[in-house]
Amino acid sequence: MLLEVNDVSLSLRRDGKYSKILDHVSFQVNKGETVGIVGESGCGKSMTALSLMRLLPDKAKLEGSVELQGEKITNYSKRKLEKVRGNQMSMIFQNPLTSLNPLQTVGTQIEESLILHTNMSKKERRVRVLKLLNDVGLPRVEELIDEYPHQLSGGMRQRIMIAIAMACEPQLLICDEPTTALDVTVQAQILELMNEIKEQTQMGIIMITHDMGVVAEVCDRVIVMYAGKVVEEAPVVELFQNPKHPYTRGLLNSIPKLGQRKQKLGSIPGTVPVPENMPVGCRFADRCSHVMDICKSTVPQVTEIKENHQTACWLYDEEGGNKDATTGSNQSQTTLHY
């Protein structure tokens, strides 16, 4: 087990009040595995990533534990954590156009984490940087090393970001929507590159995205988040073939399919509830087409559908009794349970 996230909750202070952004998020990442975290905007995907790195605003309250290779990094001091960041655990950000310092050459920026985390000499660092540039598939590295970010295209810059993240050969790579800002052909190249790197290094990757296409392309396992909670977790094929949680189904329905032009594209009505005004029961209840009485009053527990496939929905709760997802609410049985 590479990364173990246990019951992580995060509260941020807004206007003097703490509001809960993440609520008891738990998941694991194994070596050589890509785990996708999907969900709508504002569901807490990025905050989950930032919580792992502890790159949080000053007045954030983080609970629960994060263990990286058995080491509980949630207990680490700031100083000690700086040694972990960029070294054992790296992050790639969404927008390669703004994630690079415009005033430093590409080489200097890749070198940075080598300076921070290794004792390499200047010469060794240059060799390493050249190799990294090569590894991420960039051309004419000898010239590139002295160029500035504005001279490069978006795809090249994202490759640079990957090179920066890979510089110290981290065991875990967190990618926060790494391809959102890129056009589709470049997206495919970047994803392919990440797959290659994963094969070679056997590192774990957390892929945060709202693009189900990206998930299908690179992920081994998927975590679906909604309003700061994990609502479903399954291997990627299982999730696409047999989605359980109504929210997951909604997400999958909203992907356009070829040859179905006349059909209206599925969408999920409503928006993600704001943290200050969370529903008492299931957080998806207001937008769910299968909503039952119990959903509005009690938080559903995580239920095992089959091995490795779990969801937090009353429809599948043993005692909730309603195994048939398509018929929707069965009030007598659910109230019985309640």
Add this chain to the structure above:
Amino acid sequence: MIRKVTSSPLTMVGLIIVLIILLTAAFAPLIATHDPTEPNILNKLQPPSAEHYFGTDEVGRDIFSRIVHGTRISLRIGLIVVLISFPIGTVLGAIAGYIGGRVDQTIMRITDIFLSFPGIILAMSIAAALGPSIENVVLALAATWWPWYTRIVRSSVLSIKNSEFIEASRALGANPFRILFKEVIPNSIAPATIQASLDLGFVILSAAGLSFIGLGAQPPSPEWGAMLSNSREILRDAWWAATFPGIAILITVLGFNLLGDGLNDVLDPKQR
């Protein structure tokens, strides 16, 4: 960028003036026709002529040579004041903006105190308290100048401190100190640099002002402000004694202002 400079005639004028001033200061002993401090009573109050381009003053010193040598003094004062106040102001402003909270409050309230006095009055009182000399003028001006840079740098730090590349740098494991000096300051220093180039002229003007009221350079030093001050009594008989130092100050301040404004246009991406 070079094309941008050459395409604006006013910036070019500023650039040429500043270049001439710099060259004059560098080669002052070669350009000057006489010793700037050597009195020659027999030759006093000569009007401008082929021998004395700008005439002579009340003790017969050649005004042209004094102005040429005065360039060195004025430039030195301007540069030293900016070189002291710019880094201090920049670092304080960057710390205030980047760390925020109480640190920000403290630093900014101190700058507010400095900025609540008119700069020249504050400089006058500091110079008067320290005693009249060029060094004290430099100290006094530096003490009144840094808060401007603090303000400018702080505001530009605030606008970039949430940039993704700073977040990315944190994600790499850089400590706050390193981020401040390698990421934050280099990316927020441009507006303050432009201000500094504008300020060179104003600092020279203020230094001349302090010398004029007797708080700065002392005779026989060929400082422009002091020269103006000395020529007050003989203004009626010798117009040249006051006119040429005055023109020297005017041209210098104008040159730096034109150049500073030009740099502002060149470096400001919004006006590109």
